Amino acid sequence: MIEVLHPTDDAERIEELRRAEYGLAYVDGWATARSELIAIDSFSSLPLDWNDERVVDSSSRFIHFPWRSTLVRLPDSEHFYRLRTARNRFLIDNDEQTTWGSALIGIAGLSVGSSVAAVCSLTGARRFHIADPDTLGPSNLNRLQGSVCDLGMAKVTLAQRRILEIDPYSDVSGFPGGYTSTDGTFLRSSGGERVAVLVEEMDDLAMKLAIRLEARALQIPVVMATDNGDNVILDVERYDRDANYPPFHGRAGDLTACSESELNEPANRTRLANAIVGSDVTPRTRYSLTEVGRTLPSWPQLGTAANAAGSTAALAARLMVSGADIQSGRYRVDLDRILLGESASLATRWNELDESAFVRSMAQQ
Template structure:
């Protein structure tokens, strides 16, 4: 018996889906392979990385064997005819009514009572189930269209009543409610296989399909005219699915070089075409679209004194959209190193909302002023903390980052990163982290670090010099050469020494003749360093950090480096404090607030001591 087939092409905000429908006969061994592929597809998505463990057996195979698969319609969805399968739903017909899941859940007597209450008979009752969508397609409307396709098909086939089971953990029951499905009272209960509460839903076809009535009606009428048979295409249905995580051990190397997100604004024809092509590719791992929530926050930030009703808020959002479809509003950013596609508000609105909680300490005019500045950062271990904190706080809108080194395992005691970042360049990693905080930043990176060849480009760029330098590198030559260049260009320099909370500030913008490092290195120039002996270089470093003021632990470590220690000790808490100190100083300098040259200590070992305890007690009574 041939497999019946219909193809349906549907459109969601100009995103085209290719949906194929097949009816598997109830008997016959010719279709076992097709059913097996469908079951594996469903079970893999339902397993959901272990959320529902019963959909995977002890051998690691995904299992969802149900007799209902025979005699039912199966709908599979792709972006294009030969693309990977992204979603699936099943529509069971009266032919297998005795096997319906909802019937087993309700019990025979309650099931027959429900049909009688709805004026339906077994011959015109259909069951829809197993709506599963790949994560990367869930925010693109695929679930809506698959549901509409199955409901439209049931309407066309003469269904008077549709029934089905639905999970509730992620709001699936509410999702189906938008199609006119209503819960059957008293049917909600926990089901171990699904690890959540399940409820029985029913849908009268005569009542339409809720907010999707027009779409379901359109698909109902198109359904019979799109029938054709192409077994070859169906044969490939399971072969192009993404591989299982276990299969990814084939040696495919992650992208260690990409660091710039791709900005796509659908209102522009070229960006729309690029976005469409990207969605049809296999380069997207997940789609994140929270634009509705972002718009609601935007309204709240602009009118914090008002408490809008839900209807008022919807009206305000419609006014903000000004006729633009929500999917086309703002910007989409694709992050090639992770494959994520993220939808955010337009630049100014995004930044207004993201920095709204800064107000009261940094007002909006100052926020805008800070974003006009370009900051250079050399050395991205300690400097990473400063860079990320600046991105979070909105201090600087453009950055130049320089570091020649790659992330190693021993860096991870103080540098915020994950184990999958090992081997990634520190400049690349830092740029990625900053772009994931604010994708509208302007960032340049120097993966070879700062050298004589790149010094001019780092400080001057293409005619846009930096306004402030954060220097956090380990190389004495670069520390001095960078300061010589900064002083010549009247650029202030900020440095955290990662010990005792020592913050160093050199206001070359106000004092162009100021001696480097407050005169602690005398008249030494960068050009003199190659002539120094190793001992002289060690003495130079001690002079830079002020040997008399460093912590006892750091002082003791110098003699142990290369003997019992691989390098000088550094702690994440000290690095985090340094990021805060550098950001605070940079903010003061860039806003023109008092911040003089000097060396300052925020020594937590000293400050978190009994002498500074403001809640200390005397004779048992709080001070």
């Protein structure tokens, strides 16, 4: 998707791109990178002389972003990563940052998953497998940070571009056909390396089960963040610790004997989704579940929850990759209770309403 060009080895290509007929915008990242590297190196016992143009030239790369019609001059991968993660220091220690930057992160489903990918990249993850068969539609723009200029574009492409614009030295493998259980390549690199953690955010119930069974066989931990109104439900399944741990914590029973058509049959899908999510959700979320497949094509989602879920899932993934002792189970992030207090939370006040009246009023909208 991009070209990373060496100032000497690729001098002819750089010169070609800089010709007027290409019409490329040119951004010199050294305009700000130089002073920032000098500031960072002021604490080093062996600082480089960033005022020496020869040092700058030897440490430079030129990045061609064709979709932006832009050529950017940046520090090379090592020095750029130092800049990118400089303000992470002590919040994420050096070993954790190195581990996170080298880990292969799998993200299946790029609605909430798009937010997960962006936060993972922002915190220094550099290697991704991302999958989603869908394209960006207008209804996605209530929660997915996209643009009307990108309508109809593959979500995988948009996520790849976003990651590469954050860090062009990232390695992002896209699966625009989405995850398929017969492919066998999504949870492994071309060299056979397993993803370090899987963030699963797909809508298809059969695929949600299939990818868990494959992850369990490969002993890959799974993280799933689910919207709950403005809140987040986080599920962690540590298949790396327990190869017999049941998918979805066993909430939906043994699904392995069910066919794909049975799992995605509307009535079964609603029943199983209710069993997996559970009853401890906001009334509006609970009602929306009953309408999926009837008056709604899929579960309604809000931008607040999608972005909070992205941050929560990305944090859980980073902590596990870094060796934190996170247990399998369900975790809740109830933002309304944090903001309004337990006694006055939205969830509490809604539960105090006559729920049948609430359902009737929603049905009339």
